[in-house]
Amino acid sequence: MLTHFPIFGGLRGFRLAWLRTDFTAGLAVAAVAIPSAIAYPAIAGLPAEVGVYASILPLVGYALFGPSHKLMVGPDAATMTVLAAVLATLPLATTEDRVTAAAALAITVGVFCIIAGLLRLGVIAAFLSKPILVGFISGVSISIIVGQIQRLTGVRIEADGLFPPIWELIQKAGLVHLPSLILGGSLIALLLLLTHWRSPVPPPLIVVAASIAASALFDFSGMGIAVVGELPHAFPSLSFPINSNLPVKELLLGAGAVWLVSFGSGIVGARSFGARDKFDVDANAELVGLGAANVAAGLFSGFPVTISDSRTAVNLSVGGRSQMSGLVAALTLTAMLLFMQGAIRLLPIPALGAILVAAALSLLDVAGLRAIWRVSRMEFIFALIGMAGPISLGVLNGVVIAVAATLLYVLLKEMRPRDALLGRVPGRKGFYKLHRARNAEPIPGLAVCVVQGSLLFFNVDYVRARLLEVAKALPANTRWFVLDASAVAQVDSTAAGMLEELRSDFAERGLRFAIAQLHHEPMEVLTRAGTIHSIGEDMIFEDLEEAVSAFRHAPRNHVQKAG
Numbered sequence: 001m002l003t004h005f006p007i008f009g010g011l012r013g014f015r016l017a018w019l020r021t022d023f024t025a026g027l028a029v030a031a032v033a034i035p036s037a038i039a040y041p042a043i044a045g046l047p048a049e050v051g052v053y054a055s056i057l058p059l060v061g062y063a064l065f066g067p068s069h070k071l072m073v074g075p076d077a078a079t080m081t082v083l084a085a086v087l088a089t090l091p092l093a094t095t096e097d098r099v100t101a102a103a104a105l106a107i108t109v110g111v112f113c114i115i116a117g118l119l120r121l122g123v124i125a126a127f128l129s130k131p132i133l134v135g136f137i138s139g140v141s142i143s144i145i146v147g148q149i150q151r152l153t154g155v156r157i158e159a160d161g162l163f164p165p166i167w168e169l170i171q172k173a174g175l176v177h178l179p180s181l182i183l184g185g186s187l188i189a190l191l192l193l194l195t196h197w198r199s200p201v202p203p204p205l206i207v208v209a210a211s212i213a214a215s216a217l218f219d220f221s222g223m224g225i226a227v228v229g230e231l232p233h234a235f236p237s238l239s240f241p242i243n244s245n246l247p248v249k250e251l252l253l254g255a256g257a258v259w260l261v262s263f264g265s266g267i268v269g270a271r272s273f274g275a276r277d278k279f280d281v282d283a284n285a286e287l288v289g290l291g292a293a294n295v296a297a298g299l300f301s302g303f304p305v306t307i308s309d310s311r312t313a314v315n316l317s318v319g320g321r322s323q324m325s326g327l328v329a330a331l332t333l334t335a336m337l338l339f340m341q342g343a344i345r346l347l348p349i350p351a352l353g354a355i356l357v358a359a360a361l362s363l364l365d366v367a368g369l370r371a372i373w374r375v376s377r378m379e380f381i382f383a384l385i386g387m388a389g390p391i392s393l394g395v396l397n398g399v400v401i402a403v404a405a406t407l408l409y410v411l412l413k414e415m416r417p418r419d420a421l422l423g424r425v426p427g428r429k430g431f432y433k434l435h436r437a438r439n440a441e442p443i444p445g446l447a448v449c450v451v452q453g454s455l456l457f458f459n460v461d462y463v464r465a466r467l468l469e470v471a472k473a474l475p476a477n478t479r480w481f482v483l484d485a486s487a488v489a490q491v492d493s494t495a496a497g498m499l500e501e502l503r504s505d506f507a508e509r510g511l512r513f514a515i516a517q518l519h520h521e522p523m524e525v526l527t528r529a530g531t532i533h534s535i536g537e538d539m540i541f542e543d544l545e546e547a548v549s550a551f552r553h554a555p556r557n558h559v560q561k562a563g
Helices: 006-011 016-044 049-065 077-088 097-120 124-128 131-148 147-151 163-171 176-196 203-218 248-277 283-300 308-316 324-339 349-363 366-374 377-393 395-415 458-473 495-510 521-528 530-534 546-552
Strands: 418-423 448-454 480-484 512-516
Touching: 006 049, 006 283, 016 049, 016 077, 016 203, 016 308, 016 324, 016 349, 049 097, 049 283, 049 324, 077 131, 077 349, 097 248, 097 283, 097 418, 097 495, 124 283, 124 448, 131 147, 131 248, 131 349, 131 366, 131 377, 131 395, 147 176, 147 349, 147 480, 176 203, 176 324, 176 349, 248 283, 248 308, 248 530, 308 324, 324 495, 377 395, 418 458, 448 458, 448 546, 458 480, 495 512, 495 521, 495 530, 512 530, 512 546, 521 530
Parallel strands: 448 480, 480 512
Antiparallel strands: 418 448
């Protein structure tokens, strides 16, 4: 059967017994997808129908090439916000140009995903640490909420950021359309209440149905409340989005930003679901699946998508067992697009704003921020940096800041590796840190110091100064200084030079310098650099016990020459 081929990973092992639950799960996924499919495009200034397109074909693409039986793809608020920022940088004169650019970005993101997956670059997601992602996504949620002011009030807002739009609204308070504001506020309250009561029916679906019924009954359009209006009655045709006016450089850079955020947030969500429901998530395989989903979206006038938390949660809660539920959801959405146009055109715009506000509030992870504060003040600062980007500096700048903050955090951690002197505990084997084990005692005449981190160009000056400081405080009868390199995973040429200088510094103090428990790769680097020869092969030991034995048998007056 075709399902035995690798490309049908999400359908592999499908059984007819699963069809009933997969069919039910597919209907549920489509139900929860309808509100976001219509609402999310508004974030990027795209027509509502584009969201439906981006919710259908990606499900098919992921079902064919995605590895997971249970994850669902679709539009994502964070990805849409980044997409909106990218589209704002491109020369787009009409709505058609925006649709074309969004589709081109989807295909480009898809290609990036596939290439990254084939090159096994899924590890890149690790650069977006949890504190950075929690802060960034929370910042995006605030940005989305502020962006709904116009839809909820009917007031055109031109300012960007957090406070300028609020100030502009205050200045234009007389222009607020009260029916729109009352409707939007009431629907937000209804969404929050339904969520709090854990409604068995997805709250956004209830809001969509109720607002459409109210719009038909009370003629919202006649009251001045904006509605979605007519949508195309046809399924999108296969086309390659080509616009000669699109600058290639900006398109590629923008696609890179969208790719990083969509994959980073998507894989974090996927791993969370995997941990909860006991299934594995292969980041590299997911990249290929997401690539197929995004290419499918772009070829049929959609926009970039990622792993959808809400759709995946619904699929798991109903009991979906394979990607057959995704295919059922795609068929259901197609039927809605073709046969439910009369109802959708009455959907009031404030309802879309309310759905987006509720979705954004669910992204605002106050509990996560509180937990980060409790665990690490430094990581909390980086979470705030990630949050500040989307709110104050623009989403694209926020992406750059988030990644830069992550790399800076890693560098700060590695720039000052910890060290400790080791000694023996009477009656026990092995070595123990003198500052932690109360009964630990140093071996007379021998100093053993462990450095807990790699030795690289950006931290070697600190490590050298620190080890010299340790040596200066040693007892006068100390003859050997042994560096325990068991925690040194990497060294570079700068570190090799530093170790030679350290040997010379110790020799001037009457200390012999030795290295123990050196890993294979650092050993090769130090050998090629001549450091092993300089220190002396007889002073390189497999383990600390061998170093202690050599120390006890060494002549007491033998000291390495400096230089």
